[in-house]
Amino acid sequence: MKFVFILFLICVSTALTAQQQSDSQLAYTYYANKDYDKAAELFLQLYQRSKAAYYLDYHIICLINGKRYDEAEATLKKYLKTDDNNRDFLINLGYIYEQQGKIKKAEEYFAKAIKKLRPNNNDIQNLAYKFRNIREYEWAAKTYQKGRELLNNPQAYMLEMGENYMYERNYHAMFEQFMSALENNSGDLNTITSKLSFARTYDVNNNVDTVIKEQLQLLLKKPGYAPVFDELAIWFALQTGDYAKAFEHGIQLNRKVPGKLDVYLNIAREAVRSKQYAIALQAYDQVLQAGKENNNFFHIARKESLQCRYTTYETSGVTSEQYRKLAADCQNYLNESGYINSNVDIILLMADLYTTKLHLPDTANVILQKGENIRRLAPNVIYTLKSKRADVLAFMENPWEATILYTQIEKANPNNDIGYEAKLNKAHMAYYEGDLVWAKAQFDALKGSTSKLISNDAIRMSHFINTNYEDGADNHDLEKIARTEYLIYRNKYTESLTALDSLIQNGKPGIADYASLTKAKVLLSQNRLEDAQQLLEALRKNSAETYIQAEAIFKLAELKKRTQNNHQALELYRELVSDYSGSIYSIEAGKIYRELEKTMKN
Numbered sequence: 001m002k003f004v005f006i007l008f009l010i011c012v013s014t015a016l017t018a019q020q021q022s023d024s025q026l027a028y029t030y031y032a033n034k035d036y037d038k039a040a041e042l043f044l045q046l047y048q049r050s051k052a053a054y055y056l057d058y059h060i061i062c063l064i065n066g067k068r069y070d071e072a073e074a075t076l077k078k079y080l081k082t083d084d085n086n087r088d089f090l091i092n093l094g095y096i097y098e099q100q101g102k103i104k105k106a107e108e109y110f111a112k113a114i115k116k117l118r119p120n121n122n123d124i125q126n127l128a129y130k131f132r133n134i135r136e137y138e139w140a141a142k143t144y145q146k147g148r149e150l151l152n153n154p155q156a157y158m159l160e161m162g163e164n165y166m167y168e169r170n171y172h173a174m175f176e177q178f179m180s181a182l183e184n185n186s187g188d189l190n191t192i193t194s195k196l197s198f199a200r201t202y203d204v205n206n207n208v209d210t211v212i213k214e215q216l217q218l219l220l221k222k223p224g225y226a227p228v229f230d231e232l233a234i235w236f237a238l239q240t241g242d243y244a245k246a247f248e249h250g251i252q253l254n255r256k257v258p259g260k261l262d263v264y265l266n267i268a269r270e271a272v273r274s275k276q277y278a279i280a281l282q283a284y285d286q287v288l289q290a291g292k293e294n295n296n297f298f299h300i301a302r303k304e305s306l307q308c309r310y311t312t313y314e315t316s317g318v319t320s321e322q323y324r325k326l327a328a329d330c331q332n333y334l335n336e337s338g339y340i341n342s343n344v345d346i347i348l349l350m351a352d353l354y355t356t357k358l359h360l361p362d363t364a365n366v367i368l369q370k371g372e373n374i375r376r377l378a379p380n381v382i383y384t385l386k387s388k389r390a391d392v393l394a395f396m397e398n399p400w401e402a403t404i405l406y407t408q409i410e411k412a413n414p415n416n417d418i419g420y421e422a423k424l425n426k427a428h429m430a431y432y433e434g435d436l437v438w439a440k441a442q443f444d445a446l447k448g449s450t451s452k453l454i455s456n457d458a459i460r461m462s463h464f465i466n467t468n469y470e471d472g473a474d475n476h477d478l479e480k481i482a483r484t485e486y487l488i489y490r491n492k493y494t495e496s497l498t499a500l501d502s503l504i505q506n507g508k509p510g511i512a513d514y515a516s517l518t519k520a521k522v523l524l525s526q527n528r529l530e531d532a533q534q535l536l537e538a539l540r541k542n543s544a545e546t547y548i549q550a551e552a553i554f555k556l557a558e559l560k561k562r563t564q565n566n567h568q569a570l571e572l573y574r575e576l577v578s579d580y581s582g583s584i585y586s587i588e589a590g591k592i593y594r595e596l597e598k599t600m601k602n
């Protein structure tokens with residue numbers, strides 16, 4: 001009998017628990033749907049059953065949101081008679097009075113809530129949070145100040161106070177609290193920069209940046225300031241795109257605290273992302289000058305500096321001798337560290353160097369074959385190396401073998417970007433060889449590729465062929481531009497420019513404009529910027545082909561950005577977004593526009 005009775009109690013308890021969970025879910029659903037009357041009733045029943053304070057909180061909140069202030073006030077006063085130390089009740093009652101415009105009465109109850117505080121960190125934090133939750137930031141600050149008194153710790157809650165001032169948009173006070181916290185504990189740097197990032201994100205008027213810049217300058221003028229403030233200055237300089245300033249503070253920091261080489265690495269990487277290669281190389285050099293011994297960043301800095309040099313050379317134009325020196329440095333790096341998984345990026349870089357810059361594709365082919373023989377390579381890495389080898393074969397004017405290799409890669413990767421890229425390259429080979437109809441079919445099949453770059457290239461090429469191909473007619477001009485683009489692919493610039501000039505003068509309008517655009521790209525690759533600009537400006541104004549106008553504007557914007565004419569670049573990106581919204585360049589233009597606008601504001 002005793003067992004049966006216990007079992008009965010368990011069943012009843014389980015049923016009641018299940019009912020309460022069901023009612024609780026329903027109450028929260030009503031609340032989420034702003035059906036406050038039904039939610040209020042259910043929350044009150046749940047509180048009366050369980051005595052869980054959060055149910056009563058929600059009951060009161062529902063009454064307040066439903067503007068049933070008198071009822072909410074009566075309920076709170078009723079429960080305060082039995083629990084006059086309940087700070088939640090006091091705050092809620094104060095909030096009700098505030099909503100009714102009874103400010104003095106509201107402040108009376110807010111003050112009572114603070115007065116009831118005990119020297120307990122959790123209680124202090126919870127009360128301040130509740131004030132912040134109803135946007136009473138001044139009272140939250142008073143709570144933290146009272147907490148400092150109760151805990152007899154004037155340095156308590158500096159981070160919390162700073163965050164509170166941030167929500168209040170009192171950025172001077174925010175920064176002051178954060179700096180005090182940082183001076184007290186340099187380990188708070190990441191937390192503080194995270195909070196400052198949050199403040200910057202939601203500050204549309206750049207007030208946060210103004211405050212940080214002004215106050216940081218004053219702080220850094222103080223003699224003997226702590227090294228952590230150099231780290232903060234580096235962070236802020238990187239946020240605002242001032243890489244030279246970040247590097248300057250990196251030097252100062254390492255004078256005070258030798259061995260902070262990771263700072264240089266971070267500066268270099270951020271500078272590379274923003275195409276500030278000169279600063280990036282200086283930062284990498286600082287890591288390399290520290291030597292190999294006790295330097296965990298030496299090898300990664302050496303590798304990344306090689307990649308950075310290559311990118312710099314491509315964008316600035318250098319002699320063959322400089323490329324040869326870079327190739328030798330890459331080879332030395334591989335000789336020392338070996339043909340291993342982590343060095344595939346250098347192998348790929350060397351393949352490009354020997355093929356397109358030094359015109360030694362056979363050497364590139366050997367290096368890539370060595371790379372393919374590295375043990376335990378991931379399949380996608382193997383196919384990346386094979387794809388690069390196919391590119392080299394194409395460069396060697398061996399399109400047939402290149403196409404065979406692209407086909408193998410495509411079949412082995414039917415549903416990923418490696419396979420799609422191989423198919424795109426195979427389509428380009430067919431286009432170069434004059435097999436225009438088949439090439440267009442391949443480009444069409446790639447329009448929906450998951451990779452935007454592949455998709456956009458496919459759309460562009462398909463549209464170009466479709467616009468200019470005439471069934472059963474002489475497509476001599478189209479075949480000539482295709483052969484010319486193959487010359488460009490193989491860096492035969494002198495021959496290609498002669499052919500392009502002929503097409504510009506004598507080709508059909510669509511082909512002539514495309515030839516002008518292609519010539520502009522060649523001139524850009526040779527750093528003949530003024531000549532390229534003239535062609536692009538003419539196409540922007542005069543081309544009858546919208547897709548050619550759009551690409552010309554995009555290239556012109558890139559040129560302006562490259563030559564630091566950011567205001568002109570901004571206008572061109574804006575033009576693409578507003579006047580060429582259907583173009584494959586409009587989305588990318590919008591993204592660059594926002595980034596550039598933000599950089600210019602900073």
